[in-house]
Amino acid sequence: MRTFLPLWPILLAVVTSMLLIDIAWRRLNVTDWVRRTAPRPLASSTGTGNVMGAFRSVKSGHRDVQQQREALRTRIETRVMEVAGEPSGTATLTPPPDAGTSASDTTTTSGPKPKPGTSEGYANRLMVAKKRAAQQIEERKEQ
DSSP, X not given: OOOOOOSHHHHHHHHHHHHHHHHHHHHHTHHHHHHHHSOOOOOOHXXXXXXXXXXXXXXXXXXXXXXHHHHHHHHHHHHHHHHHTOOTTSOOSOOOTTTTSOTTTOOOSSOOOOOTTOOOOHHHHHHXXXXXXXXXXXXXHHO
């Protein structure tokens, strides 16, 4: 005569223990423990060359950016001088020494500025400033 043993208590115990092991594995981050104890390869001499190559690449990229900035600065200065009616290369964009001493001495023809705390967004303010600059350029051309 055969008797059958119910399987569900054994499977429930296996699944529960697997769930607890999975949760512990994730929470305790056991994979990092395994990585820390694993032997690491020794650094070779070619690794230093790779670092220096990357450093040189970054440095040359920085030099390129500086050259682009200088070229852009000279183009802007040239354009400003053309718009202002002065010959190219006679002045720079640096303000005079007494500029900015008093905020009440300066007058603007740009119209009212938005009040602080208004809901005007950055893009809208940028568009208004762009239109204002275009109007000023047109006024200078007409003079």
